[in-house]
Each structure stands twice: as C-alpha cells, then as structure tokens.
Amino acid sequence: MFIGAQVSLYPMTSDFVGVILTALDALSPYRSDLRIETDDISTLMVGAPEPLIDAVRDLFAAAARRPDHVTMHVTLSRGCPGEPDDPSCHCEALARAQDLPLAERQRLAREAVAAAPQIGVGINLQFSLYVLGQDRHMDEIYGCIDFLKASGTFLKSKNFCTRLRGDAGAVFETLRQAFLRFGPAEGHVTIDLTASANSPSLA
C-alpha cells in the first residue's frame, strides 16, 4: 500500500511566503513519520493516514489562525497501482474496517468524527471522493455521502463535490473517515479537496 498527498497552501496576501514558512512549523511533530518533499507547485507527504491527515489539518489550521484569507488544495491517494508498496503507509484501521458492512462502517465513521479533537479554527472545505478500478464505484460514493450528511460537518452538495463546514478537527476527521472507510481496503481511492478560511466572500 502507498498512501500520500500532494499539498499546496495558498495565502491570499503579499506576505504569502511568510505565512507559508510559519505554517510549516506545524509539520515538525510529523516529520519523523512522514516522507516530505517540496517543489514549486506542491509538497508530497507519504505515510499512514493518522499522521498524514493530522499533519495536513495542523498545517492548514496554523495558516488559518492568521487573519488573511488562505486556501489549501490537497490530492490524497491510497493504493495507486502505479506506486510502490511502502511499509510506512501500513494502516491497521484501513485493513480492519473494511471487512465490515456499509452500515457498520458508516457508524464507525460518525463516531470517529464525534470524538475528533477541537482545534479551535473554523474552516470550509469541499472535496470529491474517487473510488477507482471497480465497476460499481458509485455504490461506495453514495454510501459515503450518506455518512457525510450525518457527520455533523455537512454543509451542502455541489456539482462534483461535497461541502463541509466546522472546526478543523471535525472537518478533517470527516475527510479521513471518507478516505479510509469507503472503497475497498486494497483498492485505489483518491480525494481532491479544497479548504478555505477567512474568506471575504463570507464576511
């Protein structure tokens, strides 16, 4: 299994370099658990979903604590057949959860969101879940959407994606549950997400 993300942080301020550098401090606790490589468009993070999603959440929360409008784009992927197996990506939760029927996975996902830590930063997020390499991919998508609607972070459905809103802790836990508990355990699943904070359009 290979699990990782391409992450880009976009502060809408002329001091965008300063905001990015400050926010990068939030990754320090995760650097030993993740492989991290940066180029001019995005930062690759490879590792298990626990530190991976926590790191992405804390990076965005650190930037969102500043007053400036900031967004983040993340491409999350697990099980891509074109990537090598990586022991650091082993995910016990993924393997265990997926023997269960859909209703049970939805229940576990809701419980995980209810138990998420409060980060103290309100965010907006939208994402698309892609379950690849199987004929009946929409069954898992619709099952995930049912979970999202009961997650407490659901805002609305949009074309091609779903909007979430709430504390960064609950929102990113919702995202992690969608990523892990829907689609086959050994399958190829990706998420395309955009997070936003301090948007003047909401003022």
Place this chain on the structure above:
Amino acid sequence: MFIGAQVSLYPMTSDFVGVILTALDALSPYRSDLRIETDDISTLMVGAPEPLIDAVRDLFAAAARRPDHVTMHVTLSRGCPGEPDDPSCHCEALARAQDLPLAERQRLAREAVAAAPQIGVGINLQFSLYVLGQDRHMDEIYGCIDFLKASGTFLKSKNFCTRLRGDAGAVFETLRQAFLRFGPAEGHVTIDLTASANSPSLA
C-alpha cells in the same frame, strides 16, 4: 452527458480581489456558452469542453499576465452518473474520437496540441486523470501518460500526478486532449489540476 468544472483562482497578493475581478473579464466571451455559478470556494462552469477549457485557460492567463504569483485549482468532470444529462454539454469530438484505437487517439491528441494557439503566457501545471467505473482503468491512464510524454508540454512525473510546462495554449490543449481522448466516451472521467505562474520558487 454532463461536463463541467469547479474552478478556484488564488492570487498570492493582498490585492487578490482586484486580480480575480480583472481576470473574470476574460470569461465574457464564454458566458453565453457556459452556465456559471459562484460561491465562496469555487466557480461552477458547465458546458461543452471547447468553450469550457478555453474559458479556464483564458481566466488563468489573464491573472498570470499580472506580476503576482497566482495559482488555480480545477476539478473537471464528464459523465458523472450522479449528474443530469445536459444538452449544452454535447461534445461531438468526444463521441467521434473514442471509437478509435489507443494509438490513433494518441496521434490525434498530439496533433491538437501542436495546433494549439500561442497565448503568450508561460505556465506550470500538474494534474491527475481519473477514469472511473471500469476494472482496467490503469490501461487508459498509462495510454494517456504516453501521449503526455510526447506532447511537447511534459515536464516530469510526480507521485499521483504529471507535471506540464509551457505556453498556456499548448498546456491547456494537452489537458483537454487528456480529458477527452482517454477513458470511455460515455464513461465517468475526472481531472484534478493545479496551475501556477510567477512562482518565486522558480526565480
């Protein structure tokens, strides 16, 4: 068939509202051909791939002509089973091209990129192509990657995505060809893309 995009433009300047409003003028020629709806995270554009990709290209090129660093995220989708059929999305090229064998589709795609207009704005872009709802989705992905490597805009492969670089005309034509000529004509295909211009990391 339902074809559209969720588009977000991110100017890394404190005058980001001004840059966005100026760039939106570039959409004027396309407003009669596309359905366009905006909220605080993204702008939905629905329509056939010809005006759709041209509009996205011209929007980004207009912002990239300014000196500030700017990025754009786009989620492109065609044939999503959860979306209603929309006559405005009819795409003759899509239906015609897809009866052809892979090698012929790759040739037509290369020719289209070679014939793309010169926009006069150099950009970087990375994207992931997702072919959903079929067992052998990686065959079409690998076929697309072969086209990309011969497109003239290929920069490098990254985990989960491919980097393109060049004039906005050729780069967005490469993207349109990847979107239209790979994966089944009536299938569910999506693209997750990030474009970047004027990055200080490249200076």
